Amino acid sequence: MAKAMLIDVSKCTACKGCQVACKAWNELxxxxTEFKGTYENPLSLSPTTWTRVKFIEMAENGEVKWLFLKTQCLHCTEATCVKVCPTGAAHKTEEGAILIDKEKCTGCKYCVQNCPFEIPKYDADENKVFKCRFCFDRVSNGLTPACALTCPPGAVRFGERDELVSLGRDRVSALKANGNPNAKLYGETELGGLGVMYVLPEKASIYGLPKEPRVPISVVLWEDILKPLGPILGGAAVAAFALSFLLNIGYKHGEEAEEGGEK
Amino acid sequence: MRGKRRVIRQSAAARFLHWTHTISCLLLFYTGLALYLPRLNGLAAVFGGLDGSRFAHRVCGVFFIGIPILMIIFNWRGFVNFLKDIFTWEENDTTWLLRFPIYLFRAKTKMPPQGRLKSGQKFADWFIIGSSILLILTGIAMAFPANFPKGLVQWCFPLHELGMIILGVFLLGHIYLGLGIFQPYRGAWRYMFGDGTVSEEEAKYHWTRWYEEVKGKEST
Incomplete structure (x- = not known):
């Protein structure tokens, strides 16, 4: 995967420009919404909200830190949604974007229930699942995703993955040297390398991100072990019964008597 | 073997349950298979696509779950007898079960006499019923995920598939033996799908002890 996005959380001002740009480009x-005592708005992703800035109030040494996290699909290399999708609707493009093919999606919600980041959202009216498409229609035409293009402080960057990784590492060292000992580049190697990486000034758990995201064990058992096991066991059973049939052609009751004294 | 005296093997209630479960189970298996792999999605075309086949899966599920529950309620005695049948283990049973793999490939192997159910039947019943219960419980959680914790629903996917694999393998055996494709079992389909009777000759071959019991009762 050549292209990627780097979200430098330390630079985000929560202007929500990305949210607006996403809506505008994708015509969402x-x-x-409702006021719930926070500037966070809307309060969660939805079939028509594919990115949003999450607000976190963190208390440290009697002081409150106000943290922002732009949430969206992270376009994993080892994408759980692609693994569990029973129709092949969820798939990975050459550029590394995870897309849900609307034609093939049957609204089974397997991806909704298994995504480690809880990103895909189900639309009951359309009976389809929607999420960020990494602006594949822009990217495949050499353009930058709408959110990255609009971001005023340059917190959202799009480009060559290698360059963004080294940029992210530099930012993390700078943050560590400036009072953020827990700073981390999130997504460099997680799940085979995320298409969207974060420069996090604080621990991942504070942002509600799994510390070590992974494909759920239940999904590994389901897709990697049981799925191939079914045809193997079924095939073995059919083969055994076919052999049994062939070996017993011409059998008539009473043949056991020939066995004589054997019990 | 026709024309000779026949012994009642399966009650009308048992045959009704077996018929409804045969149909619902095969449809459940078929519609489930359509979602097993993307390249099997085409199977759903019969139901007008995956939406239709998913709906059919749920409708069949209602029958698959509902009919046994009604039968348990309205035929409690039959249910208790069935439980007794499948959970008794007699002296010959272990020997019979251990010898079955040889018998399967060499039908003239001498097998010890069996009671009302062969130990192989009981053994298969445990797995068929156990996997059905697993499929039912996980299926309910999968059909109504909003009512269950997310972690539980996530585990239901592999468990549902595990249940499908166990049930599928045992059903292949059940079909091979029960329909009488296996030569010593010729005509066995009639016990459940026909009038529920078995000829004395066949009864003696399959369930010698049971047959003698039935005969003993008749003569007294």
Whole structure:
């Protein structure tokens, strides 16, 4: 995967420009929201909200730190949604974007229930699942994703993955040297390398991100062990019964008597 | 073997349950298989696509779950007898079961006499019923995921598939033996799909002890 996105959380001002740009480019309608005592808005991703800035209030040494995290599909290399999708609707493009083919999606929600980051959202009216498409229609035409293009402080960058990794590492060292000992480049190697990486000034868990994201064990058992086991066992049974049939052609009751005294 | 005296083997209630379960189970298996792998999605075309086949899967599920529950309620005695049948283990049973793999490939192997159910039947019943219960419980959670914790629903996917594999393998055996494709079992389909009777000759061959018991009762 050559292209990637780097979200430098330490630079984000929570202007929500990315949210607006995403809606504008993808022609997604605004949502009616409620005030819940936070500037976070809307309160969760939805079939028509593919990125949003999450607000976190973190207390440390009697001081409150206000943290922001742009959430969206992270376009994993080892994508759980692709693994569990029973129709092949969820797939990975050459550029590394994870897309859900609307034609093939049957709304089974397997991806919704198994995504380690809880990203895909189900639309009951359309009976389909929606999420960030990594602006594949822009990227495949040499353009930058809408959110990265619009980001005023340059917190969202798009480009060659190798370059972004080294940029991310530099930012992490700078943050560590400036009072953020827990700073981390998230996504460099996680799940085979995420298509969207974060420069996190604090621990991943504070942002609600899994510390070590992985394909759920239940999914590994399901897709990597049981799925191939079914045809093997079924085939073995059919072969055994076919052999049994062939070996017993012409059998008539009473033949056991020939066995004589054997019990 | 026709024309000779016949012994009642399966009650009308048992045959009704078996018929409804045969149909619902095969449809459940077929519609489930359509989601097993993307390249099997085409199977769903019969139901007008995957939406239709998923709906059919759930409708069949209602029958698959509902009919046994109604039967348990309205035929409690039959249910208790069935449980007794499948959970008794007699002296010959272990020997019979251990010898079965040889018998399967060499039908003239001498087998010890069996009671109302062969130990192989009981053994298969445990797995068929156990995997069915697993499929039912996980299926309910998968059909109504909003009512169950996410972690539980996630585990239901592999467990549902495990249940399908166990049930599938045992059903292949059940079909091979039960339909009488296996030569010593010729005509066995009639016990469940026909009028529920078995000829004395066949009864003696399959379940010698049971047959003698039935005969003993008749003569007293």
């Amino acid at each position: 309608p605004a949502e009616k």
